[in-house]
Amino acid sequence: MTETYPVTPRNRVKREPDRGSYSRDEIYRVLDAAMLCHVAYVLDGQPFCTPTLLWREGDVLYWHGSSASRMIRQLAQGAPACVTVSHLDGLVMARSAFNHSVNYRSAMCFGTARLVSDPDEKLHALRAMVDRFYPGRFETLRPVTAQEIKATGFIAMPIDEASMKSRAHGVGEDAADAGHEVWAGVINLETRIVADAPCPRMEPPLPRPAGLAPLSEGARLDEALLHLQRLYEGEVGALV
């Protein structure tokens, strides 16, 4: 695979191109730091923007939904889709309204979605959806039933084109801003794991599995998810 995605009219970063990149590695880093994506698809000319859980295997994005859902049924037909992941990292407060901004990382991926219909690929997807986030958990769970597999729809979308965009610096300023006396700065944001709520039906209470260590209280979610993806990539050969 090449190190960058092709640049076309569809994925080209037109505005502030210095914030953009087509690097596979940089795009993967944005995707892999997230669990939540937004999928845009079209049904009878109407756009829909659906939030869902996302994971990646190589250059293929996966997400799931009920087999009967509108999104899954529409995308199963091989529809064009756009999958976007965004992280809001800070509020950038400049000396002029125009230079206010935010620090962020986002990735937009374009491709044609398809339904995962092969039973082995489907079981693999179900396992991946658990183990990519919670290492080794799948085999500790109550086994899946045929009915559960049937009721779950998985969508796979090979990434045809993608781009990422990010801003990660201080206050921007132009000549007219210089010296204007107002507080300016970046208010930083972080999403972290807080205290667990163990299920009260564990009798006796069981210890938290060691595989969940990256998701311990205080961990940054984006860093934990990136780390877990690296673990998953290293171990996926042994798991399937």
Place this chain on the structure above:
Amino acid sequence: MTETYPVTPRNRVKREPDRGSYSRDEIYRVLDAAMLCHVAYVLDGQPFCTPTLLWREGDVLYWHGSSASRMIRQLAQGAPACVTVSHLDGLVMARSAFNHSVNYRSAMCFGTARLVSDPDEKLHALRAMVDRFYPGRFETLRPVTAQEIKATGFIAMPIDEASMKSRAHGVGEDAADAGHEVWAGVINLETRIVADAPCPRMEPPLPRPAGLAPLSEGARLDEALLHLQRLYEGEVGALV
């Protein structure tokens, strides 16, 4: 205005309808707790999913972009759009793969976007984009120029239909899960404000404005944004 949005084939919550609502108040609470939304729109049959900053005035959603951007140019023509806001609140780890879930709040809003072209409405939007998040800040900034107003595109979308969906409880379980011995629980997530990075060009350093108090270190971003929207709604009459 009615207390709920009309329910149509477009916004009806089909899967797990018990998690859904069409209540204006509940939908506003999801929207107002966010700064970031994802906008789905269609260009020549291709869906795009663009992250951008969102704010709300009554039943109208506003977002902005460069006047020359693809999104602004496409939506300026009165195109159908879907605006989605999502909050990921927790990872729900059940005793079976099928019952794994997440706690979340999301709102999907449908409407027809239009470009804000009236100069007064545009200046109002520019002010709102600052003051809705940072109370009273606009008038403290270096004044906007005609060129800046020209370069900024604002989109307004009255909400025609909307729905929200949320999950905010513990581990789900079915009969087959009961008694299966594995750690189960909810790993909770929060997005909070961390230490500021004041602009190093403030000479001498200025104090942080009192209006930013809701965005102080340690505050939850969603709660702060909801509070700031309430403040803005109370004060908007005095500001414009």
